[in-house]
Amino acid sequence: MTYLARRLGWSIITAWTVVSITFALNELLPGDPARMVAGLQARPADVARIRDRLGLDKPPIVRYARFWQRLVHLGRRPIDRSDPAHATCAIVVAVGPRALHVDFGKSFQMGLPVVDLVSTRLPRTVALGLAAVAVQLVLGASIGTAAALRPGSAVDRLLVGASLLGVSAPTFLIAIVLQTLFARGLRWLPFDGFGATLGEHARCLVLPALTLGIYGAAYYTRLIRDEMLVLMRLDWIRTARAKGAPVWRVVIVHAFRNALVPILTAAGLDLGALLGGAVVTETVFRWPGLGELSVRAALDRDGPVLCASVIAASLAVVATNLAVDLAYSRLDPRIIARRARDSR
Amino acid sequence: MAGVCAVCAVSALGSLPLGCNQAAPAPIPGDSNEDAPARRGGILHLASFQDIRNLDPAGPSDGLSAEPQHLLFAGLVDFDDRGYLVADLADHWEIADGGRTYRFVLRQGVTMHDGSELVADDVKRSVERALHRTTPNPNASYFAGITGYRAFASDLTDHLAGVSVEGRYIVSFHLDEPDATFLPMMTMHTLRPVCRSAGDRYRDDWTPCGAGPFKFAEWQPGTLLRLVRHDAYFRPGLPFLDGVEWSFNMQLVAQRFRFSEGELDVLRDLTQSDQRRFAADARWKRLAGVDADKRVYGESMNTRMAPFDNVEVRRAVAAAIDREHYRLLAPGYMTVLTQLIPPGVPGYDANVAGQRYDYAAALEHMRKAGYPYDPATGQGGWPTPIVYPLYDRGLLVFTAQLLQEQLARIGLRIELRLMSWQAFLTLQERPGAAALSQGAWEMDYPDPSSFFDPLFTTGAIPEAGHNVAFYSNGRVDHLVAEAHRELDPERRRDLYREADTILCDEAPWAFAYGYHRFYVRQPYVRDLTPHPVWPLEATRAWIDRVSDAGFARLLRGAIR
Numbered sequence: 001m002t003y004l005a006r007r008l009g010w011s012i013i014t015a016w017t018v019v020s021i022t023f024a025l026n027e028l029l030p031g032d033p034a035r036m037v038a039g040l041q042a043r044p045a046d047v048a049r050i051r052d053r054l055g056l057d058k059p060p061i062v063r064y065a066r067f068w069q070r071l072v073h074l075g076r077r078p079i080d081r082s083d084p085a086h087a088t089c090a091i092v093v094a095v096g097p098r099a100l101h102v103d104f105g106k107s108f109q110m111g112l113p114v115v116d117l118v119s120t121r122l123p124r125t126v127a128l129g130l131a132a133v134a135v136q137l138v139l140g141a142s143i144g145t146a147a148a149l150r151p152g153s154a155v156d157r158l159l160v161g162a163s164l165l166g167v168s169a170p171t172f173l174i175a176i177v178l179q180t181l182f183a184r185g186l187r188w189l190p191f192d193g194f195g196a197t198l199g200e201h202a203r204c205l206v207l208p209a210l211t212l213g214i215y216g217a218a219y220y221t222r223l224i225r226d227e228m229l230v231l232m233r234l235d236w237i238r239t240a241r242a243k244g245a246p247v248w249r250v251v252i253v254h255a256f257r258n259a260l261v262p263i264l265t266a267a268g269l270d271l272g273a274l275l276g277g278a279v280v281t282e283t284v285f286r287w288p289g290l291g292e293l294s295v296r297a298a299l300d301r302d303g304p305v306l307c308a309s310v311i312a313a314s315l316a317v318v319a320t321n322l323a324v325d326l327a328y329s330r331l332d333p334r335i336i337a338r339r340a341r342d343s344r
Numbered sequence: 345m346a347g348v349c350a351v352c353a354v355s356a357l358g359s360l361p362l363g364c365n366q367a368a369p370a371p372i373p374g375d376s377n378e379d380a381p382a383r384r385g386g387i388l389h390l391a392s393f394q395d396i397r398n399l400d401p402a403g404p405s406d407g408l409s410a411e412p413q414h415l416l417f418a419g420l421v422d423f424d425d426r427g428y429l430v431a432d433l434a435d436h437w438e439i440a441d442g443g444r445t446y447r448f449v450l451r452q453g454v455t456m457h458d459g460s461e462l463v464a465d466d467v468k469r470s471v472e473r474a475l476h477r478t479t480p481n482p483n484a485s486y487f488a489g490i491t492g493y494r495a496f497a498s499d500l501t502d503h504l505a506g507v508s509v510e511g512r513y514i515v516s517f518h519l520d521e522p523d524a525t526f527l528p529m530m531t532m533h534t535l536r537p538v539c540r541s542a543g544d545r546y547r548d549d550w551t552p553c554g555a556g557p558f559k560f561a562e563w564q565p566g567t568l569l570r571l572v573r574h575d576a577y578f579r580p581g582l583p584f585l586d587g588v589e590w591s592f593n594m595q596l597v598a599q600r601f602r603f604s605e606g607e608l609d610v611l612r613d614l615t616q617s618d619q620r621r622f623a624a625d626a627r628w629k630r631l632a633g634v635d636a637d638k639r640v641y642g643e644s645m646n647t648r649m650a651p652f653d654n655v656e657v658r659r660a661v662a663a664a665i666d667r668e669h670y671r672l673l674a675p676g677y678m679t680v681l682t683q684l685i686p687p688g689v690p691g692y693d694a695n696v697a698g699q700r701y702d703y704a705a706a707l708e709h710m711r712k713a714g715y716p717y718d719p720a721t722g723q724g725g726w727p728t729p730i731v732y733p734l735y736d737r738g739l740l741v742f743t744a745q746l747l748q749e750q751l752a753r754i755g756l757r758i759e760l761r762l763m764s765w766q767a768f769l770t771l772q773e774r775p776g777a778a779a780l781s782q783g784a785w786e787m788d789y790p791d792p793s794s795f796f797d798p799l800f801t802t803g804a805i806p807e808a809g810h811n812v813a814f815y816s817n818g819r820v821d822h823l824v825a826e827a828h829r830e831l832d833p834e835r836r837r838d839l840y841r842e843a844d845t846i847l848c849d850e851a852p853w854a855f856a857y858g859y860h861r862f863y864v865r866q867p868y869v870r871d872l873t874p875h876p877v878w879p880l881e882a883t884r885a886w887i888d889r890v891s892d893a894g895f896a897r898l899l900r901g902a903i904r
Contacts, residue, residue: 031766037404040769041788041798042482044808049497050404050480109397109404110565111480111548117565176597184601191598193591194567286593288566296395301766 011318018314019307026303027060033301037108054108075101088113104308109300114308125289129274133267135213140220148228166218175211175284192286208285212278227259260331268324276313368625369604374868374888384584386887391591391599393613395566399552401533402474402481411880417536417554420448427690427876443522443831450513455576457559458539464515468507470537479546483534491518522829528791557583557883584886612863619676622864634860635874636688642853644783648814651726656713658851662699663706664754670857673742681858684795684844691792696844706754717755725755732758732780735765773806783853790877792840796824813852820846
């Protein structure tokens with residue numbers, strides 16, 4: 001419990017630091033967000049009026065203070081969006097008629113509440129991230145294990161060579177190859193997009209998830225192969241074999257389970273990064289996720305969207321790391337004992 | 345609005361790989377003969393590599409938003425398909441008080457998308473909503489000449505005194521002084537009437553509703569926009585299409601693929617190699633076209649910074665640029681431009697003596713400036729390198745390199761400095777910061793004043809406009825102001841001709857090239873011709889493919 005509380009405390013500090021740096025960078029970079037809204041050819045008088053409307057006429061320190069004051073606050077449940085003080089809020093936790101609100105303000109560019117934009121985009125990015133990590137793990141585990149079972153063989157060399165190719169190929173190249181093959185050639189899957197129904201969403205998800213999956217699988221292939229090579233030579237594996245355990249049981253139950261801790265660590269980091277948005281893949285496949293939104297916000301100097309994207313991404317990283325930490329204890333009880341010893 | 349588009353136009357072209365060496369796909373024929381009458385039905389599918397930001401005509405806009413806005417909102421006046429200013433929602437108009445009053449008599453029985461009838465009160469309410477202080481309208485100050493604008497914009501009054509309702513169908517605009525640009529500016533989308541649901545003041549969450557040929561159906565930001573036919577449109581029988589659909593953020597390769605499959609009906613974002621392929625293919629010749637030249641690009645010289653404070657150096661630059669070399673960078677998109685006004689803008693005057701490439705004259709101007717340069721020895725010229733800021737957007741990087749090579753031949757050494765777009769804008773507008781930089785401008789409203797006023801008048805020097813050459817000439821100021829007031833078209837043209845001639849001679853910019861978009865349509869898309877002013881006019885377009893409705897439904901999922 002103490003460990004969990006400490007991790008949560010650090011998570012808040014991490015999020016605060018990252019957002020403060022983003023806020024500062026957004027202020028220090030050249031360019032005027034109001035000008036980006038008004039357009040390059042807008043007259044200065046019109047730009048000034050838009051600057052006032054966006055609240056950019058106030059000093060940065062005032063805006064920074066207001067941002068944090070508004071970010072998490074107490075309010076009513078349900079939210080009355082006609083009330084200007086809560087027009088851009090969303091509920092995080094509700095207790096009776098009271099609720100904890102989160103409020104990132106309005107997007108400068110789109111004029112929409114940022115919580116609505118992020119809450120629409122985040123599930124899509126989560127779906128893509130989870131699907132991509134699943135593909136990475138399934139491909140990486142299968143190929144890596146197959147290679148480890150015949151070290152030095154032609155199969156091993158072929159699989160390791162293929163993994164080198166996968167890790168060297170940029171995602172946009174993998175994306176184009178997959179689009180050409182599965183969308184244009186075989187016509188099995190949509191070229192890009194998001195779709196309108198759940199079935200269409202699923203079909204549209206396949207190619208971007210495969211793109212990220214193939215790219216990441218190469219790394220897992222090598223990681224799992226190396227782990228399995230070491231494990232398969234250990235005494236207790238030899239003992240299991242000597243006792244007549246079938247090969248699949250030796251590989252999966254005895255060896256692979258013990259290789260999971262480093263794999264889980266890498267997968268947790270990967271998932272955290274993917275939840276921040278896989279910008280290139282989302283762009284190539286027109287997958288309307290958080291990555292595409294945050295890049296556009298950075299280019300357009302859309303401060304509220306940028307800060308919200310950064311918070312979402314940093315919380316995703318923190319949450320996945322926390323989940324991985326908690327999963328360790330399931331996989332290897334010695335870790336709990338070590339933590340308990342360290343905390344004493 | 346247009347500025348973003350002017351930048352995007354050239355960036356789209358240079359930002360993608362040139363594509364593989366494939367033949368252009370086969371056109372998909374229509375069901376009927378060429379002379380078949382138009383018929384109703386079908387969805388027009390379009391795509392863009394960009395996204396739109398807003399559909400409210402009073403709000404911030406961009407080049408692409410203008411397409412749906414034009415179909416959603418009709419104006420009191422508009423430009424027809426030959427470029428003539430005509431009445432649209434207005435039945436007719438009268439000019440009174442020596443050009444200070446414009447009285448519009450509305451058509452009766454115009455039904456808006458919400459079913460209500462358009463009346464004069466709606467016009468006044470829409471204008472006040474668009475020009476109110478709290479509205480993020482980037483074009484509001486264009487209408488500062490309407491009587492009472494300043495008081496209204498400062499929130500001193502609740503209503504705009506210069507717009508008066510004189511009957512159920514009569515609305516008058518009163519101006520502080522005669523303004524020949526008023527009618528062209530009224531064609532802009534920003535003041536077009538909106539439904540009563542829009543209210544008196546701008547709201548971000550309003551669902552677009554106007555009196556245009558199409559009405560709003562669905563918008564998924566970043567992905568898709570769908571408009572459907574407004575069956576009660578005031579022009580009987582129009583539009584023919586059931587709807588128009590845009591897909592956004594679509595890569596150029598994906599667009600080409602979908603176009604070849606018939607899932608996109610018009611291809612407008614092409615790689616250079618695709619453009620060449622389609623343009624060279626006889627099957628696509630009559631199906632390809634370009635939109636009007638409404639953009640000017642040139643090299644802007646800061647007239648307050650050495651060496652460009654010397655008019656002879658500026659003349660040397662204008663004479664040293666071989667514009668044909670620029671054009672050859674993207675021959676399907678770029679045109680040689682020797683004067684300020686591009687040929688696609690109403691008021692373009694072919695008789696203006698523009699800037700011309702003349703290497704010998706350029707060397708002579710350098711000599712007159714006091715910096716003689718000897719091409720044989722490479723000696724002389726301006727002694728120190730001149731920093732040329734640029735941002736990494738497609739063609740601009742190539743034109744900058746070309747400029748560097750051409751100016752080196754007259755003794756001006758250019759040092760290219762790459763930076764972000766925002767940094768570039770900031771630097772360009774800061775006094776004494778950028779001696780030489782690229783200038784770009786796109787028509788905001790169809791009139792020469794859309795170029796002269798913001799770019800070359802003293803009042804537009806960066807604190808108040810976009811005169812990044814910091815150019816000031818009393819005669820030009822006088823001519824432009826006079827042309828603003830002058831209602832006689834002939835006299836007005838003479839005034840602009842003289843102003844343009846002065847600019848070409850004194851060269852605050854070396855005008856270099858214009859830019860237009862290339863497009864190809866499938867043969868079954870009929871009567872979709874480029875409009876001289878607007879990026880998309882689909883009121884009379886129709887789909888000659890009976891199976892289109894079912895086909896579109898079948899493929900809709902894939903297109904998204």
